Amino acid sequence: MNPGSLISYLLGHQEVIMTLSRIAASAALSLAFAASAPAPAQPAAGQTILVWSFGFSPHPIHLAAGRPVTLTFVNRSGSSHDFTANTFFRTSRILRGDAAEGEVELGPRETRSVTLIPRAGTYKAHCSHFFHKQMGMADQIIVD
Numbered sequence: 001m002n003p004g005s006l007i008s009y010l011l012g013h014q015e016v017i018m019t020l021s022r023i024a025a026s027a028a029l030s031l032a033f034a035a036s037a038p039a040p041a042q043p044a045a046g047q048t049i050l051v052w053s054f055g056f057s058p059h060p061i062h063l064a065a066g067r068p069v070t071l072t073f074v075n076r077s078g079s080s081h082d083f084t085a086n087t088f089f090r091t092s093r094i095l096r097g098d099a100a101e102g103e104v105e106l107g108p109r110e111t112r113s114v115t116l117i118p119r120a121g122t123y124k125a126h127c128s129h130f131f132h133k134q135m136g137m138a139d140q141i142i143v144d
């Protein structure tokens with residue numbers, strides 16, 4: 001094909017070429033937009049865990065793996081308790097709050113929150129106060 005016939009060929013397909021260049025431009029634009037737009041912050045889901053003498057709810061606690069979640073522990077009793085889950089807290093990425101030593105301490109009627117990203121697995125939880133676990137303060141955390 002000589003240059004002259006190439007030009008007349010292209011002119012004959014001007015509409016097609018314009019459409020193609022429009023597609024290319026919008027693809028480039030959306031790529032540029034995707035590159036410059038910050039990754040949307042994933043909002044933390046919420047999960048309330050009720051604590052009382054002597055139990056936890058829900059039972060089991062079900063969480064989504066890799067998804068930020070704020071666990072809010074609500075101690076409804078007039079006694080101190082804790083939520084001890086060593087492996088769960090150790091393998092989770094803690095974003096906010098305190099779960100030092102793998103437990104959340106709760107004074108009488110205290111509410112505390114911990115925001116974390118849990119890792120898939122099944123974990124045990126209990127209250128470490130003397131005989132509370134045997135009285136019913138044991139739970140399971142299922143992350144999947």
Ligand SMILES: [Cu+2]
Nearest residue numbers: 081127129132
């Ligand atoms: Cu307890």
